[in-house]
Amino acid sequence: MRLTAQAGRVKRGRDRLAAVAALTGPAYLWLALTVFLPLSAMFYFSFLSDVPFGKRVAELTLENYAAFFQESFYRTLMLRSFRLGAEVTFYCFLFGFPCAYVLAKTIKGRWREALFLLIILPFWSNALVRVFSWTMVLRGNGVLETFVNWLVPGVGSLNLMFTYPAIVLGLVHSYIPYMILTCYLSLEAIDDSLIEAARSLGARRHAVLWRLVLPLSFPGILAGAILIFVPVVGSFMEPRILGGRAGTFIGTIIEDQFTAVFNWPLGAALSFLMLGFVLLILLFVAPLARRAA
Amino acid sequence: MTRRPRGLVRIGRLYMAGVLLFLYVPIFVMAAMSFNASRLYRLPIDWSVTWYVALAGNEKLIDAALNSVWVALVTTVLATVLGTAAALAFFRYSFPGKRVMQLLLFPPIAIPWLIIGTAMLVFFFWIGVGRGLHAIVLGHVALALPYVVVVVSARLRSFDPNLEDAARSLGATPWQATRRVTLPSIAPGLVAAGLFAFAVSFDQFVISYFLSAPGVTTLPVEIYTAIRKGFTPEINAASTIVIAVSMTLLMVVARFYRFGGER
Amino acid sequence: MVGLTHLRRAALGFGLLAAATLGVVLGPNQARAVEIRVLNWQGYGTDEPWALEAFKKQTGIDVVHDYFNSEQEMLTKLRTNPGAYDVVLINSSYTAQAADEGLIQPIDTSDMKNVGDLSPSMRNSENLVIGGKTYGVAWLWGVTSFAVNTDKIKPLPDSIQALWDPKHAGRVGWRDDAVEAVQMAAIATGQNINDPKDLDAIREKLRALKPQIRTFWSSEDEWNQFFSAGEFDMATYWSGSASRSKTHFGLPVAFVIPKEGAIGWLDGLSIAAGAPHPDAAKKFIDYMIDPAFYVPWDTNVGAPASANAKANAQLPADAFNRAVLGDPATVARLQFMGPLSDSLREKMLQIWQETKTYMLQ
Numbered sequence: 001m002r003l004t005a006q007a008g009r010v011k012r013g014r015d016r017l018a019a020v021a022a023l024t025g026p027a028y029l030w031l032a033l034t035v036f037l038p039l040s041a042m043f044y045f046s047f048l049s050d051v052p053f054g055k056r057v058a059e060l061t062l063e064n065y066a067a068f069f070q071e072s073f074y075r076t077l078m079l080r081s082f083r084l085g086a087e088v089t090f091y092c093f094l095f096g097f098p099c100a101y102v103l104a105k106t107i108k109g110r111w112r113e114a115l116f117l118l119i120i121l122p123f124w125s126n127a128l129v130r131v132f133s134w135t136m137v138l139r140g141n142g143v144l145e146t147f148v149n150w151l152v153p154g155v156g157s158l159n160l161m162f163t164y165p166a167i168v169l170g171l172v173h174s175y176i177p178y179m180i181l182t183c184y185l186s187l188e189a190i191d192d193s194l195i196e197a198a199r200s201l202g203a204r205r206h207a208v209l210w211r212l213v214l215p216l217s218f219p220g221i222l223a224g225a226i227l228i229f230v231p232v233v234g235s236f237m238e239p240r241i242l243g244g245r246a247g248t249f250i251g252t253i254i255e256d257q258f259t260a261v262f263n264w265p266l267g268a269a270l271s272f273l274m275l276g277f278v279l280l281i282l283l284f285v286a287p288l289a290r291r292a293a
Numbered sequence: 294m295t296r297r298p299r300g301l302v303r304i305g306r307l308y309m310a311g312v313l314l315f316l317y318v319p320i321f322v323m324a325a326m327s328f329n330a331s332r333l334y335r336l337p338i339d340w341s342v343t344w345y346v347a348l349a350g351n352e353k354l355i356d357a358a359l360n361s362v363w364v365a366l367v368t369t370v371l372a373t374v375l376g377t378a379a380a381l382a383f384f385r386y387s388f389p390g391k392r393v394m395q396l397l398l399f400p401p402i403a404i405p406w407l408i409i410g411t412a413m414l415v416f417f418f419w420i421g422v423g424r425g426l427h428a429i430v431l432g433h434v435a436l437a438l439p440y441v442v443v444v445v446s447a448r449l450r451s452f453d454p455n456l457e458d459a460a461r462s463l464g465a466t467p468w469q470a471t472r473r474v475t476l477p478s479i480a481p482g483l484v485a486a487g488l489f490a491f492a493v494s495f496d497q498f499v500i501s502y503f504l505s506a507p508g509v510t511t512l513p514v515e516i517y518t519a520i521r522k523g524f525t526p527e528i529n530a531a532s533t534i535v536i537a538v539s540m541t542l543l544m545v546v547a548r549f550y551r552f553g554g555e556r
Numbered sequence: 557m558v559g560l561t562h563l564r565r566a567a568l569g570f571g572l573l574a575a576a577t578l579g580v581v582l583g584p585n586q587a588r589a590v591e592i593r594v595l596n597w598q599g600y601g602t603d604e605p606w607a608l609e610a611f612k613k614q615t616g617i618d619v620v621h622d623y624f625n626s627e628q629e630m631l632t633k634l635r636t637n638p639g640a641y642d643v644v645l646i647n648s649s650y651t652a653q654a655a656d657e658g659l660i661q662p663i664d665t666s667d668m669k670n671v672g673d674l675s676p677s678m679r680n681s682e683n684l685v686i687g688g689k690t691y692g693v694a695w696l697w698g699v700t701s702f703a704v705n706t707d708k709i710k711p712l713p714d715s716i717q718a719l720w721d722p723k724h725a726g727r728v729g730w731r732d733d734a735v736e737a738v739q740m741a742a743i744a745t746g747q748n749i750n751d752p753k754d755l756d757a758i759r760e761k762l763r764a765l766k767p768q769i770r771t772f773w774s775s776e777d778e779w780n781q782f783f784s785a786g787e788f789d790m791a792t793y794w795s796g797s798a799s800r801s802k803t804h805f806g807l808p809v810a811f812v813i814p815k816e817g818a819i820g821w822l823d824g825l826s827i828a829a830g831a832p833h834p835d836a837a838k839k840f841i842d843y844m845i846d847p848a849f850y851v852p853w854d855t856n857v858g859a860p861a862s863a864n865a866k867a868n869a870q871l872p873a874d875a876f877n878r879a880v881l882g883d884p885a886t887v888a889r890l891q892f893m894g895p896l897s898d899s900l901r902e903k904m905l906q907i908w909q910e911t912k913t914y915m916l917q
Contacts, residue, residue, distance in 0.1 A: 020388050130320075185444065
């Protein structure tokens with residue numbers, strides 16, 4: 001398309017902005033009303049000493065944020081939560097990507113749709129009930145132990161419940177469909193003929209994978225990673241139910257500020273600190289994404 | 294079609310079956326336990342339909358389930374439309390503030406829903422929106438939007454913009470080009486986004502918990518309160534029914550619409 | 557593509573249809589009877605179906621429930637829903653705070669026929685009667701201590717230090733609640749649970765639990781699950797729940813009130829400020845403390861002890877609430893929970909969170 005006249009350029013610029021406003025306007029207005037404004041209120045609270053309800057007196061203070069740096073256990077838990085996020089994301093990728101590849105490349109027709117649906121279906125069951133079902137599987141005298149002892153008598157107690165691996169298992173189970181689906185969407189759009197062409201030029205299988213498939217499907221992998229990493233860092237349900245003693249994370253601490261005490265300012269401060277760290281990490285990853293695209 | 298050694302394909306399929314099995318372990322356990330008369334889920338299973346019978350009389354759970362479905366449907370439609378529009382804008386145009394706007398999508402996913410829920414509760418109370426199903430829909434759409442945008446964007450990145458330009462150069466208006474070229478091509482992304490939005494809404498309990506009015510709740514809220522006090526196995530029965538119904542629904546949808554992107 | 561448009565239309569159509577149906581079904585409320593709203597824990601007496609039916613028959617009043625999962629949530633709901641609730645269950649250690657914030661109103665109990673039968677120490681508890689006015693009607697009380705598996709642990713321990721006994725390492729369950737944990741440690745270190753002076757000693761005592769605890773629990777149902785699955789042999793627990801686990805679920809549970817004492821708690825029923833139907837609310841509260849409700853409730857379902865001494869006395873002689881909690885010597889060992897300042901609560905939470913983090917390593 002060649003731009004010919006200056007007037008034409010200006011008009012297109014105005015049209016362009018109008019188009020952008022029309023397309024993004026509704027979504028962002030909605031978000032503004034329901035998320036940004038309320039969160040701004042919360043952000044403001046995080047700088048107060050108390051919530052300004054009724055008779056309470058609130059003063060501006062930095063002590064909520066300072067608390068994070070003063071008490072070492074907040075740091076320990078924040079690191080622990082980020083580690084959990086990274087591990088869960090990694091396992092979701094490790095086990096989910098091959099699954100997406102198989103679905104996108106080797107399965108055709110009705111089967112592909114059927115499997116696609118089957119992967120989404122667990123999403124529609126209640127997450128709490130799912131995690132609860134995992135406790136029935138993993139606990140002492142649970143389904144897994146009974147099964148293993150039936151297969152190989154005398155194995156005894158497996159002691160899987162209330163451990164960090166149990167939490168990882170539960171989270172991977174909950175979040176892997178995100179990775180499978182986003183990778184599938186990217187992989188499915190890769191033209192098969194590209195792969196054929198590479199092969200016919202003599203590329204070995206793992207070279208094709210490494211240099212062609214992975215880079216091309218990177219948007220999907222990244223999308224999946226974000227959808228998994230970010231919520232897992234703040235999760236508290238799976239850690240509480242599956243982790244027992246091992247189930248203390250920054251997410252559970254934040255929850256406590258709202259359910260065990262009325263310390264919303266501290267809870268808000270910890271949440272925004274967490275958000276800040278997440279954004280920092282994403283800022284590091286963004287250049288990678290741009291290079292791959 | 295690329296030819297592959299049959300052995301590798303077979304391994305691939307077995308692996309896929311393995312992953313699916315893993316995904317469905319809790320579903321099977323939940324379904325099996327819904328037929329277990331033992332209140333403490335003791336093995337071996339004491340087969341019985343007593344919980345389904347109890348469920349039939351549990352009006353509260355049934356009302357809550359219907360509320361959940363209605364809210365989720367409305368949320369899905371709204372979130373998919375709004376989110377796709379935004380994703381298209383990001384894909385097509387560059388404009389000042391684009392990066393910031395993209396970053397702004399993260400808070401709903403990053404900040405624990407607990408914080409957002411409390412913030413919404415306080416804010417809605419303050420501006421007079423109050424609580425109830427309408428407030429819940431407001432909240433759910435906001436939570437589902439980032440997912441829709443991320444998923445549709447991922448799909449758009451694999452879409453060739455020249456196709457749109459070609460359509461334009463043949464005389465199509467932007468809307469026509471979108472409707473007839475872009476949207477069909479990214480259809481799998483749209484469906485996936487819609488399914489995500491439905492799942493996010495249907496399963497969402499924190500926001501619903503804060504924003505539901507006394508007497509009117511959604512299914513996850515009922516389940517959560519039931520679990521905290523005493524997990525009545527009727528919940529297992531209800532969840533099994535939900536899965537069975539969803540499965541049937543999805544199969545019906547698949548019958549009439551191909552979105553596997555078959556080539 | 558055709559399919560996509562059809563799908564969209566179908567979804568929209570279905571959604572609208574569902575909305576319309578729901579609108580008709582949930583439409584304008586036809587009920588003309590008085591309806592009161594009760595805010596309580598789920599499954600804690602006020603929502604027993606048979607009781608609500610009997611109450612409706614007696615008075616024609618309908619009862620609708622809203623639930624909370626923690627005391628802070630209860631307070632948040634009261635703060636952000638003025639005029640939405642009639643009856644609220646408030647633990648006596650929170651009643652003063654709720655009254656101070658103007659969330660509940662004083663109750664004139666002179667026309668409530670069962671109030672006279674409440675044991676005086678509870679009816680007039682300084683946590684419920686503030687400034688000479690009754691802000692909460694004493695309803696149920698119980699003990700927080702620990703329970704043991706009688707099949708695995710013999711003889712029955714008589715000291716709270718049993719929870720720290722290396723003999724039971726890795727076999728102990730503990731409630732994930734900061735206030736309860738700190739108060740248990742306060743009893744174990746001989747301090748006042750409402751005003752512990754030596755927080756460092758409490759911190760040390762809680763840290764010493766590291767080798768003991770197998771898991772935390774946070775609901776009665778979880779407790780029953782873990783216990784019956786053999787995850788722990790002894791665990792902190794509540795008296796009413798212990799009696800329920802024994803009679804209702806048939807588990808080999810014995811509740812222990814050790815010689816050092818235990819935590820006592822008292823739940824009261826209050827009327828929210830701005831309640832739409834305060835008179836109907838009073839009638840409901842009166843019914844809740846009536847033996848006609850309490851006795852069948854405890855006998856058939858299991859409940860904490862009633863603050864109504866007459867109701868307690870009507871229980872079967874071997875009922876836990878009558879036999880154990882009716883014994884004055886036992887009651888004398890109890891320290892009852894009182895109000896705690898926000899800052900003390902936050903300190904307790906911090907100690908507990910620190911302890912849990914310590915237990916991770």
